[in-house]
Each structure stands twice: as structure tokens, then as C-alpha cells.
Amino acid sequence: MKLINSTTDTVLANDLRQAHSFWSRFKGLMFKCSMPSDSALHLYPCRSIHTFFMKFNIDVIYLDEENKVVGIETNLIPGKIGWRYKDARSVIELPAGKLYGVSTGDTLAFAE
Known part of the structure; x- marks a missing residue:
């Protein structure tokens, strides 16, 4: 996808x-050595994230119910807690x- x-009109990835179950969200990117570019x-569903047990920095986009960007975090380092956006879903x-x-x-x- x-x-x-x-x-x-830009492809970001x-x-x-998708991590839409409890366990897939819980695991997320923990313990991974890297993420393909x-x-x-x-x-x-998710309103906030953490980078505990991660080994690399990430960029984060927070989306509302209509997939509109309500928040952005760049270069979030391992071991941190991301912002919590009340409108994020x-x-x-x-x-x-x-x-x-x-x-x-x-x-x-999201497109196939």
C-alpha cells in the first residue's frame, strides 16, 4: 500500500x-534495527506514540478521522514520548x- x-500529490512511502490490532500497535517498530527508506x-487507532526500545529516529504524522494532518514531529529520537494530539485518531x-x-x-x- x-x-x-x-x-x-506526493508519494511519501x-x-x-498497517498496525491496526492491539499487538501489532504494541510491537510497532520496537527492537527493529532500521526502517527501509x-x-x-x-x-x-492511536493518538500518541513512544520510541522506547527503538534503535533509530523517526518522523511522525498525526491524522484525524478524515486523514487530515493535525500534528507533525520530526527526528524523534529513541526513548522519547511523542506529543498527544486530541484530534488525532x-x-x-x-x-x-x-x-x-x-x-x-x-x-x-492510502492507495493500493
Whole structure:
């Protein structure tokens, strides 16, 4: 699945994996050594994240019910807690440095 910024018509990731069950969200990216540069992880439902037990920095996008960007964090280092956005319903985690051109208010889409 692809992650697309519909506002700018830009592909953010060609390999979007989904973590929609409790255990897949719980595990997330913990204990992974790295994340491929063209991949992303969609956590749903989710309002906030942490980077405990992670070994690399990530960029984070917080989405509301309509997949509109309500928050962004760049270069979140291991061992930290991300912001909590009250309007967030899901979170996208990407490798650090992948959020160029993404702004609050943009709408994201998921495509096969």
C-alpha cells in the first residue's frame, strides 16, 4: 500500500504497513534495527506514540478521522514520548528525514 499526500500529490512511502490490532500497535517498530527508506507504519487507532526500545529516529504524522494532518514531529529520537494530539485518531511513523513537504492541514491517502 502507498502513502500519498493528496494535497501536494506526493508519494511519501511505497510500502505502508498497517498496525491496526492491539499487538501489532504494541510491537510497532520496537527492537527493529532500521526502517527501509521507502516504508511507513500506520497505527490505528492511536493518538500518541513512544520510541522506547527503538534503535533509530523517526518522523511522525498525526491524522484525524478524515486523514487530515493535525500534528507533525520530526527526528524523534529513541526513548522519547511523542506529543498527544486530541484530534488525532491515527499515526504514521516514517524514517527520519521523510517529512519534507508535509504540513499541518494536508490530507493523506492510502492507495493500493
